Amino acid sequence: MTIADKPQNRPTLRDVASLAGVSVATASKALNGRDQVHPDTRARVLVAAEKISFTPNALARGLLAGQTGTVGLITGDLDGRFSLPILMGAEDAFGKGKMSVFLCDARGDSIREQYHLDALLSRRVDGLIVVGSRTDPRPSLGRNLPVPVVYAYAPSTDDNDLSLVPDDVQGAKDCVDFLISRGRRKIAHITGQPDYAAAQDRARGVDEGLSSHGLSLLGGAQFGSWTEQWGRTATARLIEQHPDVDGILCGNDQIARGALDTLRESGWDVPGRISVMGYDNWEVFTTGARPHLTSVDINLEALGALAARRLFEAIDGSSRSGIESLPCRIVPRETT
Amino acid sequence: MTIADKPQNRPTLRDVASLAGVSVATASKALNGRDQVHPDTRARVLVAAEKISFTPNALARGLLAGQTGTVGLITGDLDGRFSLPILMGAEDAFGKGKMSVFLCDARGDSIREQYHLDALLSRRVDGLIVVGSRTDPRPSLGRNLPVPVVYAYAPSTDDNDLSLVPDDVQGAKDCVDFLISRGRRKIAHITGQPDYAAAQDRARGVDEGLSSHGLSLLGGAQFGSWTEQWGRTATARLIEQHPDVDGILCGNDQIARGALDTLRESGWDVPGRISVMGYDNWEVFTTGARPHLTSVDINLEALGALAARRLFEAIDGSSRSGIESLPCRIVPRETT
DNA sequence: ATGTTCGCCGAAAACCTTTTCGGCAAGTTT
DNA sequence: AAACTTGCCGAAAAGGTTTTCGGCGAACAT
Missing domain, CATH: 3.40.50.2300 (Response regulator)
Incomplete structure (x- = not known):
């Protein structure tokens, strides 16, 4: 029964529009804060959307816009000790409402890495962060990827890539x-x-x-x-x-x-x-x-945050390459 | 320059089709192993696709199919000690080529959890795995979500949800x-x-x-x-x-x-x-x-694998609820 | 009364893929 | 020779959203 009463087909913009008595075009503009829509109309659309708990389909939006607002983080980490702080730093830097970061784990296996890379690219992520579990250089994902890539913690062997490592x-x-x-x-x-x-x-x-x-x-x-x-x-x-x-x-x-x-x-x-x-x-x-x-x-959050900023810059057009080192920070406790 | 020589608009099925001298319909059928296409034609399409390194757009596919082949894993973990093994178990159970699992981290914060939930739902994931960092019951994500949810490690307070915990x-x-x-x-x-x-x-x-x-x-x-x-x-x-x-x-x-x-x-x-x-x-x-x-x-990989199987069953229609306990396993070393 | 601006709305195209179905030519049967 | 089957291909629709542009009525200027 939990399945049966699930709304099998989720509400769409067309439903909102017909409920509010407007066209889908107007409904779209109302929801997205475009001008060219009367305040009363906008209000009607908003309550209609609220009523049927409409959530826009990001697939359709991404298909049209050519951007998905998603970046992928591929890690080779086995226990998340390095990748999760970097993930958090990146999320914080991107800020809410803008970009989402999704992590997948290749476990240090290049086959799995390629598989995840394909999965992310076919889903049209806007950028990639690649995290390793050691600071040794690792093979590049390749030069002519369709999206920008930033390597974090483990640098790429290719100087044309951008890598961020702790100093x-x-x-x-x-x-x-x-x-x-x-x-x-x-x-x-x-x-x-x-x-x-x-x-x-x-x-x-x-x-x-x-x-x-x-x-x-x-x-x-x-x-x-x-x-x-x-x-x-x-x-x-x-x-x-x-x-x-x-x-x-x-x-x-x-x-x-x-x-x-x-x-x-x-x-x-x-x-x-x-x-x-x-x-x-x-x-x-x-x-x-x-x-x-x-x-x-070793300031992994800061590393992740910088990775996010660099990725954002690259998505917006400007690009860097080479290895950037980030300072570490001594945490004094009782053994010194 | 690394930006400039990136293919700004990625190859599409239309490009493959025109290169192979067929229609997009035939190209699609050729690439997806449908019959109704002549072996020679199929071969032509395949080399064309290979040549321009075509990757199908999962957004368009998902939009049409109503399924994305993606499940989201929302964790409250801070260091990934629990969530990464569960992620790995789930990935292994789904098997390659079928379903991808993407993790995002709410850090035990319900605001962030809601944010990630919205992000995943709008991207039309087919299911969700929710992981906590303690075995205490946690609030349910809600009863009328549009996709099935499995709670792993931290059970839901709602008996209508399905939860998996170590025994x-x-x-x-x-x-x-x-x-x-x-x-x-x-x-x-x-x-x-x-x-x-x-x-x-x-x-x-x-x-x-x-x-x-x-x-x-x-x-x-x-x-x-x-x-x-x-x-x-x-x-x-x-x-x-x-x-x-x-x-x-x-x-x-x-x-x-x-x-x-x-x-x-x-x-x-x-x-x-x-x-x-x-x-x-x-x-x-x-x-x-x-x-x-x-x-x-506490067999977290097995927990993740079972979560994946249960999710798959739910996506296919059958649904369960309640709390399932999984056995633990003693690992004898030198202190006994 | 005529022409012009302005505010608001809707039809339609676009994004990319998959599937259905109609069509066409070649081969097969009566 | 006529009717039929078979194999292969392509046009078109569908999925949900955003944006462009044309249109329409009302308010304004002449």
């Missing part, structure tokens, strides 16, 4: 400055797999930051994996080999979590004897830690 | 059985805020499970918050007041994480002296723990 090098430098401003001088770096651009960039930032202060890294950058386990192992080795260490910059929050665990179990006071910083500001890790973990926020 | 009561019972089969008898329960249905359901399952074995809970269910901090605090108190405890069922993985930390620091051997189980099977917590945490998977 990991500068973020890492900022961490160094932050620790040095807290009086730390013997700084180590524990990070993830060396084949990640994020690991390389952050390590480079740490190096350059220390160099600019005339310092150098304690024991060199320790590459491993992005896990708590590695954080624990590497930290245990670190404090044994370098008992004078007074700061650890970790490649992400999980490694930092592992570092904190090992330090606590070894009786090292944080932040009394040593400071620890994470990266990514994944809240479930930073505020679960003891003490709460100082980290670096 | 937390049975899941908790299974945990009890699991611990008892491992020889545990003195079992405690530490869980989250008492105003969460998930906390109540899981606590009830634990109670009922123990009763069915003639046992009872050690110290009663400990409600607190879904955090590591609470897991640590409650566990410290627990082992002080009940040194004979040999099993802790935690309301989620973060609480379990906190419990493990406190046990390790108190010198309790896990799983030698005591077993610990989490809930939700959030991998980043279960495999980061020492030892790796046994947990309960």
